[in-house]
Amino acid sequence: MGPLIPNEIITGDWNFVIALLIGVAFGFILEASGFSSSRNLAGVFYGYNFVVLRVFFTAVIVAMVGLLYFDYFGWLDLSKIFILPTYLAPMIVGSVIMGIGFVMGGFCPGTSFTGIAIGKMDALVFAIGLFLGIFLFGEGYPFIADFFNSGDMGNVTLTDVTGIAAPWFALGFTVIALAAFWITATIEKKVRKNMTEYKF
Amino acid sequence: MNKNYLFLTLLMLLLAVGTFFITKEEGYKNEIKPEALLREITQPSRYVTTDQVAKMIIEKDPTLELIDVRSADEYNKFQLPDAVNVPLKDILTEEGQDNLGIEDMNAVFYSNDDILADQAWVISKRLGYNNIYVLKGGLNCWIETIIRPVEPSETTSQTEFEQYKFRKAAGMYFTGASEITDSNGNGTKKPKVKVRRKKKEKAASGGC
Numbered sequence: 001m002g003p004l005i006p007n008e009i010i011t012g013d014w015n016f017v018i019a020l021l022i023g024v025a026f027g028f029i030l031e032a033s034g035f036s037s038s039r040n041l042a043g044v045f046y047g048y049n050f051v052v053l054r055v056f057f058t059a060v061i062v063a064m065v066g067l068l069y070f071d072y073f074g075w076l077d078l079s080k081i082f083i084l085p086t087y088l089a090p091m092i093v094g095s096v097i098m099g100i101g102f103v104m105g106g107f108c109p110g111t112s113f114t115g116i117a118i119g120k121m122d123a124l125v126f127a128i129g130l131f132l133g134i135f136l137f138g139e140g141y142p143f144i145a146d147f148f149n150s151g152d153m154g155n156v157t158l159t160d161v162t163g164i165a166a167p168w169f170a171l172g173f174t175v176i177a178l179a180a181f182w183i184t185a186t187i188e189k190k191v192r193k194n195m196t197e198y199k200f
Numbered sequence: 201m202n203k204n205y206l207f208l209t210l211l212m213l214l215l216a217v218g219t220f221f222i223t224k225e226e227g228y229k230n231e232i233k234p235e236a237l238l239r240e241i242t243q244p245s246r247y248v249t250t251d252q253v254a255k256m257i258i259e260k261d262p263t264l265e266l267i268d269v270r271s272a273d274e275y276n277k278f279q280l281p282d283a284v285n286v287p288l289k290d291i292l293t294e295e296g297q298d299n300l301g302i303e304d305m306n307a308v309f310y311s312n313d314d315i316l317a318d319q320a321w322v323i324s325k326r327l328g329y330n331n332i333y334v335l336k337g338g339l340n341c342w343i344e345t346i347i348r349p350v351e352p353s354e355t356t357s358q359t360e361f362e363q364y365k366f367r368k369a370a371g372m373y374f375t376g377a378s379e380i381t382d383s384n385g386n387g388t389k390k391p392k393v394k395v396r397r398k399k400k401e402k403a404a405s406g407g408c
Contacts, residue, residue, distance in 0.1 A: 061212060061216070062212075065212070065215050065216050065219055068219045068222065069215075069218075069219070069222065072222040165223075166219070167216075167219040167220045167223070170216050170219045171216045171217060171219070171220070174212055174213060174215075174216035175213070175216075178209050178212060178213060181205075181209070182209075185205075
């Protein structure tokens with residue numbers, strides 16, 4: 001994980017311990033956000049519940065802005081973090097498939113397990129389908145390997161590709177996200193008759 | 201609408217705008233503290249003598265890395281065996297730093313005397329490199345002690361005679377070897393320098 005293991009501050013054996021702790025925390029937050037209910041999740045596609053959009057957008061902008069501050073304060077070295085390599089076309093196709101699965105099944109892979117954890121039958125069926133899909137993908141890999149590995153752009157960031165400084169993206173995403181929060185709130189109000197406002 | 205939402209919206213917006221004002225200054229990440237530099241600079245152990253270097257070259261010590269900080273012209277006229285040329289003005293470039301900080305290697309800077317080499321040492325030390333040394337007296341001292349050693353007077357100690365003997369033999373090793381290549385009729389061949397470069401620092405790998 002992160003800077004600790006590559007810099008030999010702790011040994012690689014800790015990987016699983018850290019992964020377990022992060023997994024537990026992730027699952028807890030998903031459950032607490034209401035992501036274990038397929039009604040909540042699919043609601044974003046029908047316009048009656050935008051909790052998915054709000055949670056994910058919140059995570060994105062908080063992490064995005066937060067990392068820039070962490071880097072500035074010297075708590076984190078942004079040049080050393082792992083960046084997932086970009087394969088543009090395969091990623092677009094993959095995310096369309098993921099989106100179709102999401103709206104059909106009412107879960108995404110992570111949330112289906114939080115659903116199982118609280119005993120949802122539909123989540124269990126979804127997870128079985130998930131493993132079936134993984135199996136089919138593995139068996140069919142030779143047929144799609146060429147496309148799967150095409151268009152490797154390397155471990156690039158938006159700043160690397162466009163040359164626009166990171167704060168512009170942070171501000172842009174924040175404005176879009178905040179606008180989305182307010183717009184979706186009004187849509188929800190119109191679509192849902194028995195709307196109860198979240199209090200905190 | 202809830203007042204808290206309005207407050208959070210404004211806070212997030214403010215933080216996002218704030219990222220424009222926190223662009224980091226371009227600095228050297230590993231720069232050492234002035235106190236540490238002062239401590240290191242007063243250590244006599246940062247110097248190596250010409251005898252030590254001669255011995256290491258003769259024994260083909262694989263950890264020795266000679267760095268010539270004089271200009272390329274001077275380097276082409278004369279250099280120590282297997283020395284790489286990094287003129288002092290290039291020491292801050294990426295290429296110049298490739299020769300420093302190689303694992304298990306001891307870099308020795310040398311110039312005509314030890315002034316330029318000392319400057320290179322201070323710059324490299326401040327950049328956070330370790331295992332770097334300066335050839336005491338530089339090439340002038342090299343010529344005086346190794347190439348043209350002066351025979352000590354008869355009353356001097358045994359150790360000095362032994363040192364003289366070593367220098368005499370080392371001098372023959374360095375000057376004699378070059379004469380042989382000349383007599384073969386190959387002309388003055390430019391010595392091939394085996395350059396070792398530092399491995400590039402890689403960002404952390406692994407998935408999510």
